[in-house]
Amino acid sequence: MRILVADCEQEISSFNPVPSDIGYFSIKRGEEIFRDRGLNTQMGGALSVFDADTSIEVVPTVSARGPSAGILEKKSWKKISSEILSSIEKSAKGIDGIYFAMHGAMGAEGELDPEGYLLQEVRRIVGEKMPLVISLDLHGIMTERMLRHIDGVTIYHTYPHVDFADTGARGARMLLRIIREKLNPVIARVVIPALVRGDELVTKSGCYGDILREARRLENEGKAMFAGVMIGNPFTDVPELCSQAIVVAEKDGAFAEKAAIDFAGRFWPNRHRMQGKLIPLDAAIAQARHMQGPVIFTDAADATSSGATGDSNVIMAALMKAKYPGRVLVPIVDPPAAAAAKKAGIGARITVNLGGALDKRFTPLKVAGTVDMLSGGHMRLETARAPFEGGDTAVLISGNYTILIFSKPAYFFDRAPFLSHGRNPRDYDLIVVKSPHCEYHMFEEWAEKNFNIDAPGATSADIKALGHTICARPMYPLDPDIGFKPKAVRFHTKRR
Ligand SMILES: [Zn+2]
Numbered sequence: 001m002r003i004l005v006a007d008c009e010q011e012i013s014s015f016n017p018v019p020s021d022i023g024y025f026s027i028k029r030g031e032e033i034f035r036d037r038g039l040n041t042q043m044g045g046a047l048s049v050f051d052a053d054t055s056i057e058v059v060p061t062v063s064a065r066g067p068s069a070g071i072l073e074k075k076s077w078k079k080i081s082s083e084i085l086s087s088i089e090k091s092a093k094g095i096d097g098i099y100f101a102m103h104g105a106m107g108a109e110g111e112l113d114p115e116g117y118l119l120q121e122v123r124r125i126v127g128e129k130m131p132l133v134i135s136l137d138l139h140g141i142m143t144e145r146m147l148r149h150i151d152g153v154t155i156y157h158t159y160p161h162v163d164f165a166d167t168g169a170r171g172a173r174m175l176l177r178i179i180r181e182k183l184n185p186v187i188a189r190v191v192i193p194a195l196v197r198g199d200e201l202v203t204k205s206g207c208y209g210d211i212l213r214e215a216r217r218l219e220n221e222g223k224a225m226f227a228g229v230m231i232g233n234p235f236t237d238v239p240e241l242c243s244q245a246i247v248v249a250e251k252d253g254a255f256a257e258k259a260a261i262d263f264a265g266r267f268w269p270n271r272h273r274m275q276g277k278l279i280p281l282d283a284a285i286a287q288a289r290h291m292q293g294p295v296i297f298t299d300a301a302d303a304t305s306s307g308a309t310g311d312s313n314v315i316m317a318a319l320m321k322a323k324y325p326g327r328v329l330v331p332i333v334d335p336p337a338a339a340a341a342k343k344a345g346i347g348a349r350i351t352v353n354l355g356g357a358l359d360k361r362f363t364p365l366k367v368a369g370t371v372d373m374l375s376g377g378h379m380r381l382e383t384a385r386a387p388f389e390g391g392d393t394a395v396l397i398s399g400n401y402t403i404l405i406f407s408k409p410a411y412f413f414d415r416a417p418f419l420s421h422g423r424n425p426r427d428y429d430l431i432v433v434k435s436p437h438c439e440y441h442m443f444e445e446w447a448e449k450n451f452n453i454d455a456p457g458a459t460s461a462d463i464k465a466l467g468h469t470i471c472a473r474p475m476y477p478l479d480p481d482i483g484f485k486p487k488a489v490r491f492h493t494k495r496r
Pocket of ligand 1: 138
């Protein structure tokens with residue numbers, strides 16, 4: 001059996017003013033894709049299933065993965081999509097099925113449904129009868145066009161995400177079942193007009209997790225091939241942005257519809273709870289002064305992993321202005337400052353402007369300090385162990401501040417940026433974390449308090465403040481509360 005595999009993943013924030021381009025992407029061609037073996041990535045998980053079966057030959061094509069960022073620039077999207085599609089076209093002869101790893105929250109200039117376009121074009125190449133399964137991030141936006149072209153889907157069941165490989169493996173197993181048992185699954189989907197954020201989305205502790213555990217139960221009991229609720233990425237302002245319940249059943253469409261309606265009915269009443277609860281910055285600083293710490297200042301509004309620039313200096317500026325006396329650890333993306341530190345060299349005393357280099361809503365802040373360390377910014381995620389790049393990086397010591405200056409929007413959803421540069425967050429009194437939620441053990445387990453700071457930025461948890469102009473309306477919480485009657489729509493490929 002020959003299984004073709006492909007991968008195209010990025011998540012964008014429409015409110016990040018800097019478009020991303022092909023240079024942001026890590027592109028693997030042909031057998032380079034096998035480097036994902038053993039990694040906690042969707043492809044890594046799928047390969048583990050295919051590799052375990054000696055009757056399967058994996059046909060690798062292209063894997064293009066970009067970090068979360070601003071909208072993908074038009075020419076780059078054309079290059080990436082045409083390379084993936086022409087590789088699939090060249091390799092599609094004699095294959096028995098396709099596994100395609102995706103994120104689901106891509107957006108490109110001139111194409112606000114990139115995943116839908118890719119799947120539509122793949123169908124054009126391989127025809128309607130070829131089994132095709134995708135896997136997605138629960139922050140993805142499944143569009144109608146995507147649903148029309150797939151036979152099945154698996155989606156993360158955890159947030160913060162830890163089940164990348166598991167989701168890929170479930171997708172691979174679903175594909176093999178579809179091929180071997182000649183299944184024609186039916187997919188039921190209920191669109192939920194709500195955008196959500198906040199601590200209740202943490203699946204271990206929040207009410208969203210209760211819903212996903214019920215979904216897993218249906219899968220584990222064999223009632224559904226997949227069940228889940230996607231919450232979309234509230235920052236990806238595209239026409240079909242929404243939350244949605246999705247159930248894949250072997251053949252029982254009525255069951256899939258009923259289950260999807262049931263999940264939407266569990267989700268909707270909790271929409272008010274699933275909103276960001278933020279504290280004003282000044283109030284948090286005033287409280288932190290009187291705390292033993294360590295304390296975390298979560299700057300979700302500037303979360304690079306959600307698509308922000310990472311160059312907000314708002315929290316650092318306020319701490320400096322308030323003369324907060326503790327030891328502060330803070331990351332920032334600032335390519336010119338990182339370059340200036342590299343040029344000056346280790347031990348040099350420099351004065352740089354920090355912040356606002358990319359997102360002009362932030363006013364640059366003059367900071368003097370000593371360059372303590374320089375690196376090329378090569379890091380590995382704590383959980384997934386996948387490599388990621390911060391570009392030229394400098395550690396600047398300025399009084400009680402240790403500032404990590406990156407030149408690329410590195411991932412800040414774990415401690416890798418700190419630990420890779422010899423800084424253990426536990427050694428500080430106040431740590432700025434530019435991620436909405438990190439895994440519990442990384443910060444919250446040992447911190448006295450994690451403050452969700454109300455700060456401006458392209459990925460603010462204050463969804464109403466972001467300025468959506470494209471997504472369908474009405475949409476909670478952008479519009480006054482609306483009525484909602486869950487309605488299921490069935491999808492299946494023409495093989496049926
Ligand atoms: Zn996600």
